[in-house]
Amino acid sequence: MTHPYRFGDFELDVANRRLSRDGQAVELSARYFDALALMVSEPGHLITKDRFLDEVWRGVPVTDEALTQCVRSLRRALGDEAGRPRFIETVPKHGYRFVAPVENGHRHPAAVADGSVPTPVSGLAQAWRLALAGTAGGAVAGAVGGVIYGFLAAGDPLQPGLGSGSIVIVLTCVTILVAATGAAGVSVGVAGADLLAKRPGPWRIVGGALGGMIVGAVVKVLGLDAFSLLLGQAPAAITGGGGGLVLGAAVGVGAWLASRSGVSLRRAVSSAGLIGAVAGVAFSLMGGHLFGGSLDQLAQQFEPSRLSLDGVGRLFGEDGFGWTARAVTSALEGLLFGACLTGAMGLAGRRS
Secondary structure, three states: OOOOEEEOOEEEEOOOOEEEEOOEEEOOOHHHHHHHHHHHHOOOOEEEHHHHHHHOOOOOOOOHHHHHHHHHHHHHHHOOOOOOOOOEEEEOOOEEEEOOOEEEOOOOOEOOOOOOOOOOOOHHHHHHHHHHHHHHHHHHHHHHHHHHHHHHHHOOOOOOOOOHHHHHHHHHHHHHHHHHHHHHHHHHHHHHHHHHHOOOOOHHHHHHHHHHHHHHHHHHHHHHHHHHHHHOOOOOOOOOHHHHHHHHHHHHHHHHHHHOOOOOHHHHHHHHHHHHHHHHHHHHHOOOOOHHHHHHHHHHHOOOOOOOOHHHHHHOOOOOOOHHHHHHHHHHHHHHHHHHHHHHHHHHHHHO
8 A cells, every 4th residue: 555645734645646735635737746756755865857857757858947847836836945945955957856854654754865764853842942942032132122222322422320331231131131031931832832733823823922921921020029129119111911912922923924834934034023013013002111111111210220211212303212212112122023033933943
């Protein structure tokens, strides 16, 4: 009995001449189906142009363009990219190679390009990989945002006290810590959704939103208690569960798109960044505060503070850190958070 070949989300049933993705049939012409079957049957091995002509076109005279169009159509059907192949790799001037791990029935995955048998990644191991990658992505977003805030604050001619270098370093370190903590919650939520559903899907949006909301709420409660204990007062209008919810949902959308075969990682990252920016603006216009707004609230409530983001507002003609400055910084935070987390988790997921 000939077992179907399985790779990624696809199943290739050669006996019944059917390619399907998640149970849904994928239409291919007979010739293109034969070309795919030839490559999938020998994963990791170079299939020369002569073999395609002999075994797929069976001696019918065709040009090289016909083979090129065939592979182009197969990549389109599989959601593959020539520049970053997940399934079909071009070997210039020689032919093509199928590079994805292939399972055939109950046997071990077939060898890939280096001739080895890949070790399957367990669901729990993949979840940890996503969580760590997302946390690292959040730290990167925090570093970029912290440097931007630091230079804006240090460049304010009315900023008293600390030197420019100290302001940039302190704000960058604080921003990295806050962003990495929130990213850990969001990425754990996304990974947990994958574990429960046993595969990536749109439930990543719910997981990311819940993870961000829970961590944001817990950190806010602990932060308010710490301020009350140490300083006798606590700022109420700082970021918390609401901010975590909207940014977590934006990351969840990007992570879901990144898991889909037909969507490039660049498009997923761009979408998550755009959604994060829009969500950040909407949240700020509704009275919410993300990190920049929270910093301004802390600086205003604790009068001895040397920190001031009023210079950001002056860039937009405002007297102080007004609603325009808050909206713009919230958009920046949402863009960085959504794009960096989605990119990091997308790379981790595709490399596994």
